[in-house]
Amino acid sequence: MNAVIIVFPGTNRERDMAIALERASGRKPTMLFHRADSLPAGTDLVVLPGGFSHGDYLRCGAMAAQSPIMQAVKDFAARGGHVLGVCNGFQILTETGLLPGALLRNATLRFLSMDCHMRVERAGTPFTANWRQGDVFRAPMAHGDGNYFCDEETLARLNGENLVAFRYATPDGAITPAANRNGARDNIAGILSPNLRICGLMPHPEDLVDPLMGGEDGLPMFTSLVESLATA
Amino acid sequence: MKAFVTVMPKAGVLDPQGKAIGHALSSLGFEGVADVRTGKVIELDLAETDPAKARAAAEEMARKLLANSVIESFKVEVV
Numbered sequence: 001m002n003a004v005i006i007v008f009p010g011t012n013r014e015r016d017m018a019i020a021l022e023r024a025s026g027r028k029p030t031m032l033f034h035r036a037d038s039l040p041a042g043t044d045l046v047v048l049p050g051g052f053s054h055g056d057y058l059r060c061g062a063m064a065a066q067s068p069i070m071q072a073v074k075d076f077a078a079r080g081g082h083v084l085g086v087c088n089g090f091q092i093l094t095e096t097g098l099l100p101g102a103l104l105r106n107a108t109l110r111f112l113s114m115d116c117h118m119r120v121e122r123a124g125t126p127f128t129a130n131w132r133q134g135d136v137f138r139a140p141m142a143h144g145d146g147n148y149f150c151d152e153e154t155l156a157r158l159n160g161e162n163l164v165a166f167r168y169a170t171p172d173g174a175i176t177p178a179a180n181r182n183g184a185r186d187n188i189a190g191i192l193s194p195n196l197r198i199c200g201l202m203p204h205p206e207d208l209v210d211p212l213m214g215g216e217d218g219l220p221m222f223t224s225l226v227e228s229l230a231t232a
Numbered sequence: 233m234k235a236f237v238t239v240m241p242k243a244g245v246l247d248p249q250g251k252a253i254g255h256a257l258s259s260l261g262f263e264g265v266a267d268v269r270t271g272k273v274i275e276l277d278l279a280e281t282d283p284a285k286a287r288a289a290a291e292e293m294a295r296k297l298l299a300n301s302v303i304e305s306f307k308v309e310v311v
């Protein structure tokens with residue numbers, strides 16, 4: 001799997017992402033600075049990692065969405081390419097319009113830096129193939145603007161077309177307001193594009209991929225991608 | 233000339249900052265504040281001297297970058 005990680009000024013989780021991708025695929029991903037205007041030939045997966053691109057000025061991800069490389073990422077997605085956005089990467093995906101909705105300030109106004117649990121709402125996608133429907137896994141989160149918002153029509157479509165990938169849940173899998181620390185609509189932690197090839201989520205599965213990190217809860221996302229893209 | 237772009241959260245979009253300010257005003261003893269919404273004002277210093285063209289340019293900037301139409305509305309004032 002040839003993965004490309006896009007690095008913007010202020011991105012700071014690209015090395016975590018590289019560790020997770022290399023652990024799952026055995027191959028080092030390519031780091032690409034946002035000034036580039038094309039992706040390397042043979043790119044299988046584009047990853048927009050976490051951080052604070054352009055200082056989160058104006059809105060999180062708003063400046064990054066206008067970066068030269070993002071036109072190439074949009075073209076790649078339009079050709080059916082796989083794109084993963086985590087945290088700030090998810091914010092960038094919504095700002096570019098590759099995924100619907102927006103990420104608002106956390107309802108509590110607090111920056112949340114803690115572990116959360118997510119329930120897998122849509123197994124069998126390139127991002128979730130190695131989980132079963134309803135599996136619950138732990139992931140760290142670290143964000144000030146993770147409160148997923150979309151209008152009623154979009155919410156109905158996401159739910160109706162089964163495009164919610166993950167919801168915030170209790171460790172035993174209950175979808176409760178208390179588990180929804182940032183106030184996201186319908187406990188939405190991550191969503192998918194209609195072709196199931198673009199996924200954005202706020203928590204960081206890449207930070208739990210090795211027993212040395214305290215667990216491997218996040219590893220199935222990366223092994224899923226490796227296996228799905230190997231057979232694609 | 234200058235254009236002031238005011239960007240506000242749309243009705244129905246949670247504005248926790250506005251809520252927090254409302255609570256603070258209430259605890260300071262200010263009464264009768266039914267609701268508080270927060271937004272931002274972006275001041276543009278434009279080379280354009282025609283007000284209509286300046287407004288059109290500022291609106292295009294707002295649509296493309298300054299406001300996110302999913303969650304925000306904007307208005308432009310040219311002076």
